[in-house]
Amino acid sequence: MIRLHKWKLLAVALITNITIVISLAVGEIKAWEHIDWLDIVGEGGVSLLAALWLGFTLNSRPNGPVTNLLTLGLGLIFVGTFQDLLDEVIAIDKGLFLSGGLESTLLPAGLTVLTFGLYHWHKEQLLFTEQRRKREQVFREYRLQDGLTGLGDARFLRRQLALALKHASNHQQPLALVLLDIDHFDATNRRFGHAEGDRLLQELTEIILLNLRRTDLLCRYAGDRFAVVLPNTGELMAGEIAAQLSRAIEHFAYKTAQQGETLYQSISTGTCTAEEYSAEAMIERATTRLLQAKDSKARLQVVAA
Incomplete structure (x- = not known):
């Protein structure tokens, strides 16, 4: 199933790589002693979970509007949390948008889109349940x-x-x-x-x-x-x-x-x-x-x- 969504995955991978290249171009890698490893574990874990959720979603759903909403929301969350992780190892000028501004924008946007996607997914499941209920009711009557x-x-x-x-x-x-x-x-x-x-x-x-x-x-x-x-x-x-x-x-x-x-x-x-x-x-x-x-x-x- 996931191969149907290869272009979505390639788009997320491309944006992630662009983020890495731009961060390295405008910033410098921090010295070992200046890295907060606890933050890396926490923020890296969130980024990894967002990537796993995205993979699970694409591997279990066909193409369609609901899948597109879920993919966009999880993709924005992943890129935002990944940029937050990069901030822990790359020192970026505080005046630049990449320093805090990117994840502050992408995370709320991703959560909003994901909420819409989950809402429509919920409606989809309700429709499926209603179809099954109607089917069972009719069959009990006609056998x-x-x-x-x-x-x-x-x-x-x-x-x-x-x-x-x-x-x-x-x-x-x-x-x-x-x-x-x-x-x-x-x-x-x-x-x-x-x-x-x-x-x-x-x-x-x-x-x-x-x-x-x-x-x-x-x-x-x-x-x-x-x-x-x-x-x-x-x-x-x-x-x-x-x-x-x-x-x-x-x-x-x-x-x-x-x-x-x-x-x-x-x-x-x-x-x-x-x-x-x-x-x-x-x-x-x-x-x-x-x-x-x-x-x-x-x-x-x-x-x-």
């Missing part, structure tokens, strides 16, 4: 649950889609259906086994849920195919949501349980909006568009090869 992912199955999809169509017609609201199919999933099963494939499906389920709205419904339609019912959603918005889900899955680095190998997935999508269709007709139309998308992608891969 139409896929045993592997915990999602509603194809029968549940048809029932809910029919209800959503009726509601959309009564309230004159748009409704969309998106089918998602994991590309080359059979190859993953053959290479790593069905147990690994099942584990991958469970992980991808969580990724998709995190990128849906509270009103959306995710079901496992069949095998490696998922369906998303999007209430009050037109064709353009449905296409945008499908693209967002595709990007989220492409950025997800899956680690196999046995070899620890990193796998990256891609999906094909087919969308359909409610017009005069029944639930079954919407599913058939979305399936047709999904198969067309997969066929087009396969032809492009052949041409590229």
Whole structure:
């Protein structure tokens, strides 16, 4: 996962090195007896912890606005505390901005940005919890649950889609259906086994849920195919949501349980909006568009090869 954020890490490393070079250019290294080692241990420890937090964060999250906020906040904190550490070994003129001014500016800014990032991270977790709660509540009522992912199955999809169509017609609201199919999933099963494939499906389920709205419904339609019912959603918005889900899955680095190998997935999508269709007709139309998308992608891969 961390390799997705290499440019963020390079930016932090570059700024840190620039800080070192400028500090050495405008200051002088202190004599051994003038160095306060207790301050070095304390300030160095804070800087090291900020670097570790940054590494842990980037290694556990995909790309996105929340990750960017957390990275910026922790990066500012790290650079500020690192400059404070440099002040303990390099004597800098008190009139210069580097002498106390840099960390005094970067630390509050970093803490402010980090607070915004943690706030949105908290909202993200609340959304995920709400999705799980809603899913469990619905499944207790209908008992139409896929045993592997915990999602509603194809029968549940048809029932809910029919209800959503009726509601959309009564309230004159748009409704969309998106089918998602994991590309080359059979190859993953053959290479790593069905147990690994099942584990991958469970992980991808969580990724998709995190990128849906509270009103959306995710079901496992069949095998490696998922369906998303999007209430009050037109064709353009449905296409945008499908693209967002595709990007989220492409950025997800899956680690196999046995070899620890990193796998990256891609999906094909087919969308359909409610017009005069029944639930079954919407599913058939979305399936047709999904198969067309997969066929087009396969032809492009052949041409590229």
